[in-house]
Amino acid sequence: MSAIAPLDTVRSVATPEGCELRLRVAGPVVRARAFLIDAVIRFLIFVAAVVVLQYFGNLGQGLVLLTYFVLGWLYNIAFEALNHGATPGKRLCQLTVLHDDGTPVSWDAAFIRNTLRFVDAMPIGYAFGLIAMGFNAASKRLGDLSAGTVVVYRTDAAPSAIVDDYAEAEPPPFSPTPSERHALIEYRRRSATLTPERAEELAELALPLTEGLSPEQGRLKLFRIANYLMGRTVSVNPGADQESTRADRSP
Incomplete structure (x- = not known):
């Protein structure tokens, strides 16, 4: 009997330095878990803002609307661009967003993938996004396809130890970058x-x-x-x- 292919695949990316990165692509289940964690965090922040800002009258109402906008549109963009591609939910699930070539996600890419999230959510329950993820090996939703990004598991493990006993050393002939x-x-x-x-x-x-x-x-x-x-x-x-x-x- 042939082995069942894993839901989370591994893709290899060659860097300009000649190294090969092996990125373990995240599937829809763990990404949904990260999304739900972020949704809970945003909800709690919004409730706390409403409780505090209700005492500030019209100004407070305006700030509540501003808080709703920030949490709905800027939360994911800011965290992904400033926090190594990870919202709090993604970090708790050991996920990160990268460019297709393995480089850290940029502001432009974070903006595109999250702005198109409303398309992935249509018509209900992120149906378009799930369909798109099922039709490509990298589990990309439409926002990822447009932004050239991929969601992968983080690799925070310590560097591999050197197992051989080759101890000789020599300085490089020039100062490397x-x-x-x-x-x-x-x-x-x-x-x-x-x-x-x-x-x-x-x-x-x-x-x-x-x-x-x-x-x-x-x-x-x-x-x-x-x-x-x-x-x-x-x-x-x-x-x-x-x-x-x-x-x-x-x-």
Whole structure:
């Protein structure tokens, strides 16, 4: 019997640095749960505002209407754009909104996907949105399709530990940019999850660091540079295998 496909799929996104992100797409059930949590939060805020503002007469009535507008239209947009793609409900459900390429959601995209929410809600019970989610592998509602966004599970887990004992280190021949440093360190940390062929293929792309080297030599050179960027040093004696870290060196 064939295995049943999971409701929440995994999609791979290649970054400009040559790394591969694996994003676990969120299905309609967990997204509905996050929506209900946000709905409860907004309702409680609105009730509290009504209770407080009723004592301010006409001004209070105007502020109640303003509160209703903010909670109805700006709540999702502001949280997604300012809070790493997550409203309180999404954060409690470990969800986040990203662009299709895995980058953080922007103000424009957050505005588009939430402005079109009323279309997804038609004619009743988010019927159009659920139909759209059922017809694409990324579980996108119409707002996501228009904005180029996807809702995925958050990846707040600690970076993978380095499981090999390759301890040599060397400084890079030039000062890498922050994105280059991140790519090298991620390559080092994820090396255990890559096949040797894939690791060597990625190493060949890291020009000019690996120019003129064989794929295996290039892979090891990237390992050494990444080790250095993570604070590792080796003994001055070329034949020594002992390693120390900058943090552990005696003053």
